[in-house]
Amino acid sequence: MVQITGCEPEMSRELIEELERERRRNFIDRLKHVDWEVEQILKDHRKWFEIQAEWSKKYYEALYRQMDKDPKLKKIIIENILRGDQSGEKHITFK
Amino acid sequence: MIYGIVYCVTMIRITNTIEYDETRRIIKVRKEKLTMEDTIALAFSRILEKENVRYAIVAGYVSLLFGRSRRSDDVDFIIENISLGKFASLCEKLFKAGFKFLHSNEKTLETVRMAYHSLEKGDRIRFTFGEYPIPNVEMKFATTRLDKISIEESMMIHVNEDVLRISPLELQIAYKLYLGSEKDVEDARFLYKLFKNILDGEKLSKWCRLLDVNLKCLES
Numbered sequence: 001m002v003q004i005t006g007c008e009p010e011m012s013r014e015l016i017e018e019l020e021r022e023r024r025r026n027f028i029d030r031l032k033h034v035d036w037e038v039e040q041i042l043k044d045h046r047k048w049f050e051i052q053a054e055w056s057k058k059y060y061e062a063l064y065r066q067m068d069k070d071p072k073l074k075k076i077i078i079e080n081i082l083r084g085d086q087s088g089e090k091h092i093t094f095k
Numbered sequence: 096m097i098y099g100i101v102y103c104v105t106m107i108r109i110t111n112t113i114e115y116d117e118t119r120r121i122i123k124v125r126k127e128k129l130t131m132e133d134t135i136a137l138a139f140s141r142i143l144e145k146e147n148v149r150y151a152i153v154a155g156y157v158s159l160l161f162g163r164s165r166r167s168d169d170v171d172f173i174i175e176n177i178s179l180g181k182f183a184s185l186c187e188k189l190f191k192a193g194f195k196f197l198h199s200n201e202k203t204l205e206t207v208r209m210a211y212h213s214l215e216k217g218d219r220i221r222f223t224f225g226e227y228p229i230p231n232v233e234m235k236f237a238t239t240r241l242d243k244i245s246i247e248e249s250m251m252i253h254v255n256e257d258v259l260r261i262s263p264l265e266l267q268i269a270y271k272l273y274l275g276s277e278k279d280v281e282d283a284r285f286l287y288k289l290f291k292n293i294l295d296g297e298k299l300s301k302w303c304r305l306l307d308v309n310l311k312c313l314e315s
Contacts, residue, residue, distance in 0.1 A: 027277050027280075030277065030281055031280075031281065031284055031312075034281050034284045034285050034288070035284075035288060037162070037163065037164055037285065038285060038288040038289050041110055041161075041162050041289060042110055042289075044111060045110035045111050045112040045113060045162065046111050046112050046125075046127070048162050049112060049126050049127070049128065049162060050127065050128055052130060052162055052164060053126070053127075053128035053129060053130050053133075054128070055164075056130035056131050056132070056166060057128075057130075057131070059166065060131045060227075063227075063229075064227055067227060074227070074228060077228050077229065078197060078228045081168070081197065081221065081228065081229075081231070082197070082198055085218075085219060085221070
């Protein structure tokens with residue numbers, strides 16, 4: 001079991017440093033993923049577009065099925081978007 | 096004797112579906128299947144083109160259009176400031192094509208007038224296409240200098256037989272770096288790496304300088 005002991009300000013600084021390192025590593029991995037995407041696109045963009053369109057279609061079909069099943073969901077999404085617009089923030093749905 | 100201008104068109108192949116017409120600064124994209132975001136962006140642009148409303152697409156959809164593997168809830172359009180009369184006529188065409196306001200099911204002149212006043216104040220309005228709220232079109236008038244430059248210097252994209260106009264890639268990359276969220280930096284890197292060979296280096300450096308961002312995170 002990990003013990004979180006020691007002087008509190010010091011511990012806080014160390015924990016934050018750990019989190020920041022982890023976040024930085026994740027971000028670098030995501031940037032590498034972008035490079036991989038571009039590599040695949042340069043190899044065969046036609047195929048890539050096909051996969052992208054198929055994935056988009058499946059995503060929206062599933063989402064729309066949910067909305068049809070539960071009309072409240074559609075209402076919540078609309079309210080969420082409009083609330084986000086009023087507060088000047090971007091809305092978050094199902095990214 | 097007949098005099099004519101002969102254009103020498105230089106086409107640069109970027110991928111097996113994208114070509115760049117260097118002379119006219121047009122990117123030509125062939126897509127056999129469209130994403131939902133493509134469908135709504137093309138339907139909206141078609142009407143703006145027909146109504147002679149100047150515009151530019153900005154933000155996330157610019158990278159999605161070229162294959163970035165994420166999705167977006169909206170396609171962001173900046174349009175030139177138009178009169179209420181022209182806006183009403185635009186709305187009429189949009190309604191006919193299947194668009195409606197996200198905030199209201201009504202298509203009355205009163206609702207159109209309210210939407211126009213929101214745009215005039217600098218707010219954004221949204222249009223949905225069909226019966227579902229996402230993806231939707233987020234539209235605003237050009238209010239900032241960068242908005243206006245995005246429209247004035249927009250790049251024309253031919254998608255199959257249709258036309259889209261996007262904010263210049265150089266500006267988009269610098270702007271995304273300026274926004275600075277992880278998602279934005281990823282998008283910037285995607286555009287930079289994909290279009291590296293056709294970007295105008297001077298323009299990109301200029302925008303980076305003006306927005307006080309650096310290209311280091313795109314190169315490494």
